[in-house]
Amino acid sequence: MKVLLFILKKEFRQIRRNKSILLMMFMMPVVQLIILPLAMDFDVKSVNLVVVDNDHSSTSQKLISAVVSSGYFVMKGEPASYKEALGYIEEGSADIILEIPPSFDKMLVRESRQPVAIYADAINGTKAAIGSSYLTGIIKSYNNDLNIHRHGIQPSIGNIDITYTNWFNPLGIYKYNVVPAVLVLLLTLIGGYITALNIVREKEIGTIEQINVTPVKKWQFIIGKLTPFWIIGMTVFSIGLLVSALVYGITPKGSLGILYAFAMVYLVAIMGFGLLISTYSDNQVQAMFVAFFFMMIFMLMSGFFTSTDSMPGWAKVISELTPVTHFIKTDRMIILKASEWKDVQKEFLYLVGFAVFLNGWAIWNYRKTS
Amino acid sequence: MKQLLVFIRKEFYHVFRDRRTLLIMFGLPVVQIILFGFALSSEVRNIHLAISGNTDDAGSRQIVSKIRSSPYFIVSEKTIGYGEIEASFRKGDLKAVLVFPNGFSNDLQHAGSATVQIITDGSDPNIAKTVINYLTSILTAWQSENSGPAAGYRIIPEVRMLYNEEGNGSLNFIPGVMALILMIVCTALTSVSVVREKELGTMEVLLVSPFKPIWVLVAKAVPYLLLSLVNFAVILFTASYILNVAIKGSIPLLFFTTTLFIITCLSLGLLISNATSSQQTALLLSLMVMMLPTIIFTGFMMPLENMPLPFQWISNVIPSRWYYLIIKSVMLKGLGIAHIWKEILVLSGMTVLLLSVALRKFKTTL
Numbered sequence: 001m002k003v004l005l006f007i008l009k010k011e012f013r014q015i016r017r018n019k020s021i022l023l024m025m026f027m028m029p030v031v032q033l034i035i036l037p038l039a040m041d042f043d044v045k046s047v048n049l050v051v052v053d054n055d056h057s058s059t060s061q062k063l064i065s066a067v068v069s070s071g072y073f074v075m076k077g078e079p080a081s082y083k084e085a086l087g088y089i090e091e092g093s094a095d096i097i098l099e100i101p102p103s104f105d106k107m108l109v110r111e112s113r114q115p116v117a118i119y120a121d122a123i124n125g126t127k128a129a130i131g132s133s134y135l136t137g138i139i140k141s142y143n144n145d146l147n148i149h150r151h152g153i154q155p156s157i158g159n160i161d162i163t164y165t166n167w168f169n170p171l172g173i174y175k176y177n178v179v180p181a182v183l184v185l186l187l188t189l190i191g192g193y194i195t196a197l198n199i200v201r202e203k204e205i206g207t208i209e210q211i212n213v214t215p216v217k218k219w220q221f222i223i224g225k226l227t228p229f230w231i232i233g234m235t236v237f238s239i240g241l242l243v244s245a246l247v248y249g250i251t252p253k254g255s256l257g258i259l260y261a262f263a264m265v266y267l268v269a270i271m272g273f274g275l276l277i278s279t280y281s282d283n284q285v286q287a288m289f290v291a292f293f294f295m296m297i298f299m300l301m302s303g304f305f306t307s308t309d310s311m312p313g314w315a316k317v318i319s320e321l322t323p324v325t326h327f328i329k330t331d332r333m334i335i336l337k338a339s340e341w342k343d344v345q346k347e348f349l350y351l352v353g354f355a356v357f358l359n360g361w362a363i364w365n366y367r368k369t370s
Numbered sequence: 371m372k373q374l375l376v377f378i379r380k381e382f383y384h385v386f387r388d389r390r391t392l393l394i395m396f397g398l399p400v401v402q403i404i405l406f407g408f409a410l411s412s413e414v415r416n417i418h419l420a421i422s423g424n425t426d427d428a429g430s431r432q433i434v435s436k437i438r439s440s441p442y443f444i445v446s447e448k449t450i451g452y453g454e455i456e457a458s459f460r461k462g463d464l465k466a467v468l469v470f471p472n473g474f475s476n477d478l479q480h481a482g483s484a485t486v487q488i489i490t491d492g493s494d495p496n497i498a499k500t501v502i503n504y505l506t507s508i509l510t511a512w513q514s515e516n517s518g519p520a521a522g523y524r525i526i527p528e529v530r531m532l533y534n535e536e537g538n539g540s541l542n543f544i545p546g547v548m549a550l551i552l553m554i555v556c557t558a559l560t561s562v563s564v565v566r567e568k569e570l571g572t573m574e575v576l577l578v579s580p581f582k583p584i585w586v587l588v589a590k591a592v593p594y595l596l597l598s599l600v601n602f603a604v605i606l607f608t609a610s611y612i613l614n615v616a617i618k619g620s621i622p623l624l625f626f627t628t629t630l631f632i633i634t635c636l637s638l639g640l641l642i643s644n645a646t647s648s649q650q651t652a653l654l655l656s657l658m659v660m661m662l663p664t665i666i667f668t669g670f671m672m673p674l675e676n677m678p679l680p681f682q683w684i685s686n687v688i689p690s691r692w693y694y695l696i697i698k699s700v701m702l703k704g705l706g707i708a709h710i711w712k713e714i715l716v717l718s719g720m721t722v723l724l725l726s727v728a729l730r731k732f733k734t735t736l
Contacts, residue, residue: 166492
């Protein structure tokens with residue numbers, strides 16, 4: 001026990017001396033919590049539209065004004081031909097083209113059916129899908145109005161009124177979804193990255209040999225290494241919670257106790273991961289690259305940005321195999337939905353499993369003899 | 371000239387001897403392109419949905435079976451009571467519930483309208499909004515199919531998806547991930563290679579040699595430029611043969627613009643290496659500090675147009691943003707140089723600026 005205390009003292013001293021790391025550790029939560037929620041807004045606010053009217057009849061003009069007055073679209077122009085309209089799409093200033101065929105009105109009267117063409121820039125799939133479905137809806141309701149006016153034909157069934165409510169977040173604001181995930185990101189960066197670098201540094205400088213020849217035991221050394229960062233990590237997590245309460249007014253709706261229990265175990269798991277990287281690397285550069293590789297995967301596949309349910313099966317398996325996914329999920333559940341222990345206990349067991357497995361592997365792989 | 375070749379050869383030795391870094395350089399981009407190319411998608415699928423309320427009449431039964439056949443939803447077998455909804459949202463089992471009123475069909479036929487309600491778990495707004503969109507279009511499609519006689523006019527909208535007929539939801543992400551990875555890997559590797567010489571003290575040796583300092587930097591950059599181009603070829607191959615992305619534009623143009631972009635990143639790497647004195651700080655800067663801004667401001671993950679104005683200004687100084695636009699135009703849309711000259715000009719300007727600052731800094735540290 002006494003040995004452990006001495007190691008802890010040494011570690012704390014080392015951390016305190018490294019001003020840049022300390023600064024990074026405390027600046028990161030503030031900066032990320034401010035920037036990410038501001039940057040992440042996936043609403044499709046405006047779809048830019050160009051209309052090619054080859055008909056120039058009053059019917060086509062009325063259709064266009066129905067589209068414009070719907071308020072969903074920003075009119076970017078009325079080019080004379082499809083080719084010209086495509087130019088707008090190519091340079092990215094329009095997302096969707098509506099093309100009305102020549103003699104649209106005349107043919108509509110003669111054949112009572114006429115196509116109109118919608119072309120969407122589908123590289124951005126979301127915008128294309130939403131834009132074209134709005135446009136189709138507007139055209140259909142214009143079609144109904146036209147029938148009522150000209151033929152007095154009422155649709156045979158009534159209208160389906162669709163109402164909707166978003167529970168837990170009535171206005172559908174993205175920051176509620178982002179802020180809890182940023183808290184997890186913070187723990188991950190601090191726990192994973194800085195732990196990965198720390199032991200490798202001793203290896204690189206050669207001081208690890210000095211520790212190896214002392215009677216300090218493997219577990220004492222590792223606990224001594226991890227404890228200070230664990231404490232720092234939990235402090236950063238608390239600062240993060242405070243910032244999200246003060247800046248965004250997001251306070252955990254669920255139990256703070258459960259939230260902290262998750263954070264504590266998660267931090268141990270992710271530190272075990274950092275430790276594992278450091279036992280396999282020879283120098284800091286390698287450790288950083290490997291850690292970076294996994295951090296990217298953690299960030300992009302954990303459900304932070306895109307839903308994990310939408311992934312193909314094998315990708316979902318990979319995402320389930322990272323502790324990050326589980327904590328992001330439960331963190332959002334506890335903070336936003338007041339989920340209780342019985343809702344999240346399975347995820348807790350996963351995290352405990354990760355913590356034991358990763359740390360066990362790291363300790364097994366760390367050898368005092370080189 | 372001969373001297374330069376000797377130096378370049380020396381740098382190649384450095385690179386090839388460090389097997390692990392080499393593995394990182396080629397393995398990391400390919401693995402990530404494949405992984406993200408398949409896994410990331412703007413499309414929301416497999417949404418767990420339950421039906422609540424009356425599903426006994428013909429109308430609601432038809433609608434439910436229409437929803438069941440949609441690839442986007444996984445519909446629970448059993449209907450759910452209104453009171454159970456909150457608990458299953460809490461548990462995370464369900465993302466949305468569609469509530470039918472009693473006598474849905476009857477209302478629709480005789481009362482002129484009927485109300486259905488969509489309840490979503492708003493803790494993920496993206497899914498919630500997508501659910502509402504999907505369900506609305508299924509409901510309106512059902513309604514127009516059933517609104518009776520074929521008399522009157524029918525305007526038929528014919529929708530065509532340009533550049534992406536098969537509806538590949540990750541198409542947006544592939545050029546983005548390419549830009550992101552190339553930028554970070556190139557910058558990080560260059561910055562480390564210069565700082566390593568500084569850290570080991572061998573830089574002094576190089577500088578006192580009769581070789582011009584500027585050529586030292588050039589010699590450092592050349593191997594990474596060539597390797598990155600090989601890397602890009604591998605990525606392009608992966609994208610077209612494994613991810614099935616049709617490369618529509620001219621390949622020479624892609625290589626030309628990529629060379630330009632790599633040089634921009636190498637200059638940034640040189641600048642970082644000149645400004646720092648240890649490999650750790652250089653990497654911390656080029657990997658950790660740069661990772662988030664690059665992900666955010668390249669514009670493939672989050673829509674730039676929704677960001678606050680200052681963020682949109684910042685995005686203009688991120689090289690990968692311009693490269694992303696180029697790759698998107700050339701690779702996916704098949705456009706020529708006439709459409710991307712502006713982006714090329716911006717990247718060239720950045721390169722000149724970064725290089726001149728890096729060179730000036732380099733001289734003063736002597």
